[in-house]
Amino acid sequence: MSAGRPEGGLDGERGLVPFFALVLVLSLPFWILAALAPVQPLAGLPLSGLMAFMPAVAAAILVARSGGRGALAAFLRRSFDWSRMRGRGAWPLLILLMPALGLAAWIALDGAPSGPGAPAWIFSAMLVAFLAAGLGEELGWCGYAIGPVARRVGELRAALLLGVFWALWHVVPFLQAGRSWDWIAWQCANILAVRVVMTRLYFGAGRSVFAVALFHALDNVAAFSLPFFGGRHDPRFLFFSLVVIGLVLTLVRLRSERRQ
DSSP states (O other): OSSSSOOOOOOOOSSHHHHHHHHHHHHHHHHHHHSOOOOBTTBBBBBGGGGGGGHHHHHHHHHHHHHHHHHHHHHEEEEEEESSSSOOOHHHHHHHHHHHHHHHHHHHOOOOSSOOOHHHHHHHHHHHHHHHHHHHHHHHHHIIIHHHHHHOOHHHHHHHHHHHHHHHTHHHHHHTTTTTTHHHHHHHHHHHHHHHHHHHHHHTTTSOHHHHHHHHHHHHHHHGGGGGGGGOOHHHHHHHHHHHHHHHHHHHHHHHHHHH
């Protein structure tokens, strides 16, 4: 699918620098909150994780300012735009990619479960919470930003540029979670690879924000479920797997474009 069609009534050529700046400004209070209250609702998830909703808030502010209430309402409705998703068998499989890779990493790195697991309701609650957070991010990253950037530089470069910002945006929460610099470096590389896959999912699945948010949510559920079973999230394993998958998806996209 071409990256040339504007989305959500946006002009597509304005609001990008203010958007990224506003995301940082809105995230700052949550970084301060986590520094003052070093509490982790889940292991490795400080209170600064609440900044996940700020990309959507930043985008909503800019959309409302430029287009008014009508544009804002249309933008927010994209949270549940599953009707956009194309009926291709590949996209449901891609959405389930991260749980599959998480399971593979668990088996390869940790072997048999060494923990008791947890009640099913905990994972259901995690899915609901992470889906809300995923929508909070992807309304901004995909619903607002990725289209204009892709029109300027192409889908792959847009994914890489957005991925760099997305990775750096996570560094403060990673430090507040007590992660080592080695782990952070690999996780940032992993985040960059994930954004390439998510961008391909977004453009390939009818530009559905919901599809990407669901992928995002399942990625987080897979990562934060591992400690319940005695496993661990190792970004190195995921990075190399995602690079291969991202390369395949990119080659498929380029081949499709040449045929058009």
